[in-house]
Each structure stands twice: as structure tokens, then as C-alpha cells.
Amino acid sequence: GESVGLHLPTLSVQEGDNSIINCAYSNSASDYFIWYKQESGKGPQFIIDIRSNMDKRQGQRVTVLLNKTVKHLSLQIAATQPGDSAVYFCAENNAGNMLTFGGGTRLMVKP
Amino acid sequence: NAGVTQTPKFRVLKTGQSMTLLCAQDMNHEYMYWYRQDPGMGLRLIHYSVGEGTTAKGEVPDGYNVSRLKKQNFLLGLESAAPSQTSVYFCASSFTSGYEQFFGPGTRLTVL
Numbered sequence: 001g002e003s004v005g006l007h008l009p010t011l012s013v014q015e016g017d018n019s020i021i022n023c024a025y026s027n028s029a030s031d032y033f034i035w036y037k038q039e040s041g042k043g044p045q046f047i048i049d050i051r052s053n054m055d056k057r058q059g060q061r062v063t064v065l066l067n068k069t070v071k072h073l074s075l076q077i078a079a080t081q082p083g084d085s086a087v088y089f090c091a092e093n094n095a096g097n098m099l100t101f102g103g104g105t106r107l108m109v110k111p
Numbered sequence: 112n113a114g115v116t117q118t119p120k121f122r123v124l125k126t127g128q129s130m131t132l133l134c135a136q137d138m139n140h141e142y143m144y145w146y147r148q149d150p151g152m153g154l155r156l157i158h159y160s161v162g163e164g165t166t167a168k169g170e171v172p173d174g175y176n177v178s179r180l181k182k183q184n185f186l187l188g189l190e191s192a193a194p195s196q197t198s199v200y201f202c203a204s205s206f207t208s209g210y211e212q213f214f215g216p217g218t219r220l221t222v223l
Contacts, residue, residue, distance in 0.1 A: 043203075043216050046211055098208060099212060101153040
């Protein structure tokens with residue numbers, strides 16, 4: 001069936017480096033994508049979203065890129081900090097007007 | 112605003128016991144959701160509601176019931192708990208379906 005998935009379950013980066021978290025989706029009809037951050041013991045928190053009519057959207061230290069040709073979504077975090085350590089989920093609006101969540105990538109920031 | 116709150120935060124049940132998880136939101140959202148999250152896995156939708164008095168099944172509804180008697184509250188019930196229902200349960204709400212959802216802090220449930 002249609003699904004959202006992630007390439008890397010765990011990503012380890014040095015503090016100060018940039019992080020890139022990837023997500024593949026298979027539903028070409030999806031028109032909205034969102035990234036969530038989940039810290040240990042907490043609920044998911046919204047980071048950034050993007051609609052399918054855009055290729056790129058920037059927030060504070062974060063950028064989401066959407067490549068509809070290859071059905072790929074990425075989250076870039078600039079100057080990664082220890083506080084960025086968490087699990088990151090992508091989700092898509094799968095045209096059924098519900099969000100479908102990926103399995104998550106754990107980001108570990110080394111001091 | 113408190114956002115989305117969940118009670119209790121932790122609970123341990125024996126197989127066959129029942130319990131109700133409470134979710135409350137103060138953002139006047141129409142849509143509310145219950146998810147479960149198992150170790151190393153993403154969120155799976157159990158049930159959802161598109162407004163007061165309505166409920167609908169999600170991806171994994173078996174063994175759960177829900178009620179939305181008031182717009183701000185969404186209750187998740189387990190009538191006869193099973194070890195397979197050991198999980199972390201998250202409630203969420205949103206203005207509209209398919210877009211940003213606001214999550215509560217979660218309830219960690221262990222069924223022995």
C-alpha cells in the first residue's frame with residue numbers, strides 16, 4: 001500500500017555540523033508534508049511543513065526540500081545543536097485527508 | 112493555553128482489566144485523534160473524530176473504543192486489556208483534517 005518511509009533509522013552528527021534527514025513517499029497524490037520532532041518522553045512537535053506546489057521552505061535553522069519527481073522529502077538542520085537530538089518524523093497528507101507518519105529517524109548530536 | 116493534555120501519564124494494568132484514557136484540548140479544534148506508538152515504530156492511528164458526537168476507525172481500531180461527548184474531550188477505552196496493547200498512546204487535535212496536528216505528552220501503558 002501507499003506509505004511514507006525513511007532511509008536512515010539513526011543519524012549521528014557532530015555539534016555545529018549540518019544534518020540532513022531523508023524521507024521517501026510513494027503516494028503521488030499527496031499534497032502536503034510535515035516534519036515533526038519528538039524528544040524522549042514527549043509528544044511530537046511541529047517543525048515545518050510544505051505544500052506540493054513548493055520545492056523548498058525555510059524556517060529558523062531548518063529547511064525542507066521536496067522533490068516530487070523522485071518522491072523525496074528532506075529536512076536540513078543548520079549548525080546542529082545538542083538540543084536537536086531527537087527522533088524526527090515525516091508525515092504526508094495521503095489525499096484521504098489523514099496524515100500518514102513515517103517510522104522516524106533518530107538524530108544524535110555529538111559534542 | 113494548555114494545548115493538548117492527557118491523563119494519566121503512566122498506567123500499569125493486568126490482562127483483562129479495563130481503563131479509559133482522557134484527552135482534552137483547549138484550542139477549539141474540530142478534529143481529534145488517538146495514536147499508538149510502539150518502540151522503533153511510527154504513529155499508528157487508532158480512532159479519530161471529526162467533531163463532537165462523531166467517531167471513526169483508524170488503522171488499528173480493534174480492542175479500543177472511543178467517545179467524543181464534548182468537543183474538547185476525546186476518550187479512549189480499553190474494555191479488556193491485552194499485553195499487545197502495551198504502548199505509548201498519543202492524542203492529537205487539529206483545525207482541519209490532513210494538516211498540522213497538535214500532540215499531547217502521551218500516556219505510557221503497560222499491560223501485564
